[in-house]
Amino acid sequence: MTAISLDPVDWRLLEALQRNGRASYAELARTVSMSPSAVTERVRRLEEAGVITGYAAVIDHERIGLPVLALVRLRYPTGNYRPFHELLATTPEVLEAHHVTGDDCFVLKVAARSMRHLEEVTGRISGLGPVTTSVVYSSPLERRPLVL
Structure with missing residues (x-):
């Protein structure tokens, strides 16, 4: 590219x-x-040219009943990513997934209705490998446009 x-x-x-x-x-x-x-x-x-890849509405998760936001790091023990991709396809609470360097393999952005709901979602994710969860207190910078 x-x-x-x-x-x-x-x-x-x-x-x-x-x-x-x-x-x-x-x-x-x-x-x-x-x-x-x-x-x-x-x-x-x-x-x-593929510079603009789409247009989307930005949604306030709290206003639609998903006030808990967390970053979930997954240490995935295998090179077979099929189960991971199946989990992503069936878990709408996962808003973003990033394959990263370091000890963890993936960082996921998760929105949940409550701490109990977050626990259920992270429980499903942990079926694939060890997870570490960080709950977001606030987001001083949620989105920043790319500028010159």
Whole structure:
């Protein structure tokens, strides 16, 4: 995979879209002082190049009844990842999974209804190997847009 070369206008568009994925082409055009048609073409090019991979709503987990957020580290003892991928496919509480270096093999971001629910989820995960769980007190920086 090769990196695409981005100019300052591309970066300003990407920053604006990361902050508000629902921004209209007219709004984006005002942000970068270009015509809406030129901005439309640039955004299309960024999408086709795979720089922009999608648009999504950011959800407040507490407001939908999942107030407990945890990072679960899994030390996976085997190279057969099929059971791990099956667990991910059947455990919607796992929001993110990252294969990492170090003593642990995976770091998972988990949302749960309660501490008891978190215990149930981590119990399922621990069926694959030893886990270490860190409950998130707060998130001073939840998401940061990539900027130039």
